[in-house]
Amino acid sequence: MEVEQIEIANHLRRFEPFEALPEEVVARVAANADVVYHKAGSDILLLNDEIHEFYFIRSGVVELFRRDGEFYNRLGEGEIFGQMSLMMHNRVRFPTRALEDTLLYIIPKEIFDELCDNHEVFADFVEFGDRSRLRQTVSRAQQSNEMMRTKVSRLIGREPVIVDQTASVHQTAIKMTEERVSSVLVTDTNEDGESSVVGIVTDQDLRTRFIAPALEFDTPITAIMSANPVTLDANLYVFDAMLAMLRHNVHHLPLMRSQQAVGVIALSDLIRYESQNSLFVVAKLLRAQNQAELVSLGKDIDASFVRMVNEDANSHMVGSAMTVFGRSIFQRLVELAEEQLGPPPIPCCFLTLGSMARDELLPGGDQDNALVLDDSFDAVKHDGYFQKLAAFVSDGLAANGFPYCKGGVMATTDKWRQPRHVWSKYFADWIAYPSKDAMLNSSMFFDLDGVWGHTEWVIPFRQQIARQAANHNLFLSSLGRAALYRTPPLGFFKDFVLEQDGEHKNSLNLKRRGTAPLVALVRVHALAVGSTAQNTFERLEDIKAARYLPPGRPEALRDAMEIMSMVRQRHHAEQVQHKQKVDNNINPEDLSQFDRRNLKEAFQVLNDAQNFLKVRPVKGRGFKGAKRVFSTS
Amino acid sequence: MFFPRPEKWKRRKGEPLPWRGLYEKRLAQVRHLLLREFYQAGVVDAGTALADVPMVALDFETTGFDPDKDAIVSIGLVPFTLRRIFSSRGQYWVVNPGKRLKKESVVFHRITHSEVQERPDLSEVLPGLITAMTQSVVVVHYRQIERRFLDAAVRQRWEEGFIFPVIDTMDIEARLHRQDDKGWWTRLKAHLAARLLGRDRQSLRLAASRTRYNLPVYSPHHALTDALATAELFQAQAAWHFTPQTPVSDLWR
Numbered sequence: 001m002e003v004e005q006i007e008i009a010n011h012l013r014r015f016e017p018f019e020a021l022p023e024e025v026v027a028r029v030a031a032n033a034d035v036v037y038h039k040a041g042s043d044i045l046l047l048n049d050e051i052h053e054f055y056f057i058r059s060g061v062v063e064l065f066r067r068d069g070e071f072y073n074r075l076g077e078g079e080i081f082g083q084m085s086l087m088m089h090n091r092v093r094f095p096t097r098a099l100e101d102t103l104l105y106i107i108p109k110e111i112f113d114e115l116c117d118n119h120e121v122f123a124d125f126v127e128f129g130d131r132s133r134l135r136q137t138v139s140r141a142q143q144s145n146e147m148m149r150t151k152v153s154r155l156i157g158r159e160p161v162i163v164d165q166t167a168s169v170h171q172t173a174i175k176m177t178e179e180r181v182s183s184v185l186v187t188d189t190n191e192d193g194e195s196s197v198v199g200i201v202t203d204q205d206l207r208t209r210f211i212a213p214a215l216e217f218d219t220p221i222t223a224i225m226s227a228n229p230v231t232l233d234a235n236l237y238v239f240d241a242m243l244a245m246l247r248h249n250v251h252h253l254p255l256m257r258s259q260q261a262v263g264v265i266a267l268s269d270l271i272r273y274e275s276q277n278s279l280f281v282v283a284k285l286l287r288a289q290n291q292a293e294l295v296s297l298g299k300d301i302d303a304s305f306v307r308m309v310n311e312d313a314n315s316h317m318v319g320s321a322m323t324v325f326g327r328s329i330f331q332r333l334v335e336l337a338e339e340q341l342g343p344p345p346i347p348c349c350f351l352t353l354g355s356m357a358r359d360e361l362l363p364g365g366d367q368d369n370a371l372v373l374d375d376s377f378d379a380v381k382h383d384g385y386f387q388k389l390a391a392f393v394s395d396g397l398a399a400n401g402f403p404y405c406k407g408g409v410m411a412t413t414d415k416w417r418q419p420r421h422v423w424s425k426y427f428a429d430w431i432a433y434p435s436k437d438a439m440l441n442s443s444m445f446f447d448l449d450g451v452w453g454h455t456e457w458v459i460p461f462r463q464q465i466a467r468q469a470a471n472h473n474l475f476l477s478s479l480g481r482a483a484l485y486r487t488p489p490l491g492f493f494k495d496f497v498l499e500q501d502g503e504h505k506n507s508l509n510l511k512r513r514g515t516a517p518l519v520a521l522v523r524v525h526a527l528a529v530g531s532t533a534q535n536t537f538e539r540l541e542d543i544k545a546a547r548y549l550p551p552g553r554p555e556a557l558r559d560a561m562e563i564m565s566m567v568r569q570r571h572h573a574e575q576v577q578h579k580q581k582v583d584n585n586i587n588p589e590d591l592s593q594f595d596r597r598n599l600k601e602a603f604q605v606l607n608d609a610q611n612f613l614k615v616r617p618v619k620g621r622g623f624k625g626a627k628r629v630f631s632t633s
Numbered sequence: 634m635f636f637p638r639p640e641k642w643k644r645r646k647g648e649p650l651p652w653r654g655l656y657e658k659r660l661a662q663v664r665h666l667l668l669r670e671f672y673q674a675g676v677v678d679a680g681t682a683l684a685d686v687p688m689v690a691l692d693f694e695t696t697g698f699d700p701d702k703d704a705i706v707s708i709g710l711v712p713f714t715l716r717r718i719f720s721s722r723g724q725y726w727v728v729n730p731g732k733r734l735k736k737e738s739v740v741f742h743r744i745t746h747s748e749v750q751e752r753p754d755l756s757e758v759l760p761g762l763i764t765a766m767t768q769s770v771v772v773v774h775y776r777q778i779e780r781r782f783l784d785a786a787v788r789q790r791w792e793e794g795f796i797f798p799v800i801d802t803m804d805i806e807a808r809l810h811r812q813d814d815k816g817w818w819t820r821l822k823a824h825l826a827a828r829l830l831g832r833d834r835q836s837l838r839l840a841a842s843r844t845r846y847n848l849p850v851y852s853p854h855h856a857l858t859d860a861l862a863t864a865e866l867f868q869a870q871a872a873w874h875f876t877p878q879t880p881v882s883d884l885w886r
Binding site: 003004005006007008011031032033034035036037038039042058059060100101103106108 | 713716717718719720721723724725846847848849851852855857858861864865868869872873
């Protein structure tokens, strides 16, 4: 006999997912619920206990822990837990403890199964429960895009054609003709018989580097090959291949699997995967004849951006594509400047900083740039030229929708237009003397990339920064503290904390309170493990490889970054479509319930990671490559 | 009818009631089959740890406070242990109290004349109720109501009384928050301190007692909800003031 449990039913009805269920269904859940009281501090679930029910928090607060005892999540009134364990072999996955005196309604597995089978709302809610909710959102978004769904390895038509580095150009040409390929990999074989790719030669190389200069037939192939070619992991996706080609301006990419070349793909292989092509937009940008034409291409960029977001491209993909657009504009602007001013009197390198350097550019991003000059720089003789160059580029960027940097981080500022040795000293000083200004500069300049000129100059800079930072615990802990300055907009539990007044009342700034603190936090950890990566996702890979953070944490941070960025990008796309000014202020009311929940989870991850940083100040783990041991102390 | 209770004056104050023995004595005299089965099934040993005691939380809504003049209107019953309250196995009965339904009490329990007219007499509900109580320790908030009303009701219908061990959550609260057991000097000090600090005596009512354990507010005066509320309160009291090993005889009356 089922008795009507009015109190239980009435309370369940107030919360997701029960609020969306029919009256009689909730009544049935209530009639089948049991109850238990746990005083503050007592264990509710122990790891690996058998579990045949899930729990609804009637009052109080509980905390969930990971297998290793690490804090995982905090839940309050109206939230449920244990459902993941029900779906996972009925074993408790997250030991749970009452943080406050807690009253739980216990709902048996039979009811759980019944609800999952008959009610979509409920099934959706529990299936995306816990942190895996983020994971699933992320992977679902990825899957809905053709270019992200297709592994680049699927484009491999055949085994790569290989010649040994001792071959001559003539022998190579014969082999390419026999095999009917437009490119060949040059390999070196070591004593153990393992071969590694040392170069690539294409039809075009034969034409431009061999026939045109009229070299001898027995010229070694190493003389005309492109050494150390850009390669791509065969496990990556078509879109990654496209980005790599755009980025490095190459048309052939060797695909690697555990250091072995498994194939080569050409630009033509990719084209069919993109119709309304980002590649064409880039091509148009790079062909633009003048400022005005560049500016007019802004609408193509906007269209491309909106399309990618609407196709649910992942944030890395969108950020990278936007970066490629940004860099193309930047490069074209320098070239246009050169047409007016003539070539630079001494070698130089234009740096981009911040989001563009991290491959995370989004609409509305500031222009942050700087000039690195050859050490032969003589201010009297050369600076006039570089001042004009910097002004041209900066004005051009502003005209193309990259506002001037309010902090003056632009090559137009004298301080940020310096020869290489001065830059090197800047970096060393900021690390050695971590003042407040040094921290500000570090967080800006330590995400750096070359855009134009001697872009290879950034490599020694990155190595210097990684090496010195990883050995300066004082610097790392200062940067760590700076990274805690902004906290996610999350109340003690459950709710978003919104701006209380001003222009953006009742909204939250997803950049300032979300992605920016997360990027800062990841930067500190990346520097601590001596990573030279710039992109947040790549940095997380390095942090994970170094086992610097507890297992699972880098993945959680990556998913959090993905969610926050996705919501941000969708918000931007909306504003771009409605021709509004792009900003990062999001009103949670405007989000779907699904996004709101995911966003909360993401903030929770950030919050956890910040707390971790608070209790365990960052310590350098030495430069990348050194053997690292995960300390449990 | 009057049944002497010789066991009562044999017992010294503070000594736990030997409920198993009381059941055996009753079994020798009992006439009604249902009660015979009840006593025959017995009850846990006095030394049994709380963790091992099967309990039922019980609550009555009545027409008034006098067991001889007033009657039971509704009964809520929820079986439970220290580990779990089986509210899914809870039971709820509304019975016809005869002519005794008073306007004043209707205000509380919101069960009206028309609702009870169709309902059975308590005698039809007793078998289910007694079965549910068998081998369990009854937990109530303020034992005078449930114990005395049930005894009176059985007596009126079957002409013999009904006894059963009871844990009283209000009694437990009273012992924790009131100084009645202590000497007059201690009581006076506590009284003066409370007056000086402007604090009133702690309320012992169910809702007020629950808030001291951070239990949620339930709407009162529904027998089933109150039974559930009582079970929750006892779990909370046990968690805070006793251990799972506390012998049941420390608490039953």
